Amino acid sequence: MAEVPNRCRIVLIAPSGQPPADLEHKLRQALEGGDVASLILPCYDLHEAAFQALAERLVPIAQEAGVAVVIAGDTRIAARIKADGVHVESGKQALADAIDRLQDKMMVGTGGIKTRDEALELGEVRPDYVFFGRFGYDNTPEPHPRNLNLADWWAEMIEIPCIVLAGSGIESVATVAATGAEFVALSAAVFGEGLDPREQVAKGNLLLDQKAPRFEA
Numbered sequence: 001m002a003e004v005p006n007r008c009r010i011v012l013i014a015p016s017g018q019p020p021a022d023l024e025h026k027l028r029q030a031l032e033g034g035d036v037a038s039l040i041l042p043c044y045d046l047h048e049a050a051f052q053a054l055a056e057r058l059v060p061i062a063q064e065a066g067v068a069v070v071i072a073g074d075t076r077i078a079a080r081i082k083a084d085g086v087h088v089e090s091g092k093q094a095l096a097d098a099i100d101r102l103q104d105k106m107m108v109g110t111g112g113i114k115t116r117d118e119a120l121e122l123g124e125v126r127p128d129y130v131f132f133g134r135f136g137y138d139n140t141p142e143p144h145p146r147n148l149n150l151a152d153w154w155a156e157m158i159e160i161p162c163i164v165l166a167g168s169g170i171e172s173v174a175t176v177a178a179t180g181a182e183f184v185a186l187s188a189a190v191f192g193e194g195l196d197p198r199e200q201v202a203k204g205n206l207l208l209d210q211k212a213p214r215f216e217a
Helices: 020-031 048-064 075-080 092-102 116-123 145-157 172-177 197-211
Strands: 009-013 038-042 068-072 085-088 107-110 129-132 162-165 183-186
Touching (some): 009 197, 020 048, 020 197, 038 048, 038 085, 048 075, 068 075, 068 107, 075 085, 092 116, 116 129, 129 145, 145 172, 172 197, 183 197
Parallel strands (some): 009 038, 009 183, 038 068, 068 085, 085 107, 107 129
């Protein structure tokens, strides 16, 4: 098994609006590009049956590659398909309930955070990670400044790991890593039109090897 890098690692976020067969092909390519910590699969606007069918198609591919899969938006589907985690963005109480029910079975993370106060409030219930960004909003080359500012503050103050949404340019992984974030989330920069997912993940890992600060052991 490959050694886990002691620096910011890549998290893939499945994009919306792509045919399942195309997304499966792109995911397989991406996973051949090098180190990937996890895959987050948001439900977006899919109905339950369609989302479960997509998850059943993609989850085994990632897990067979040693990549943890987090289901965003539906804890029941996460349990049915034996995902590695769930992502909850419906408030502190819903997050606390999910942690109480599921944290001995799978990781529970959260997002939808716009302010430091919101981050601290959610952090009180000790999720496995917090996510700074919004799924599908990586449509500019650089990450959103608010997410970078939150990550810079959080990484210095709080032990709970954070994931930060990168921009649509693969070079933005270095910008995220500079905040001290444990994970950088990539979607458009890997799965965007005309890109080779394998090459993009390889390029992202190379940039992180070259520029990301190392964490203390």
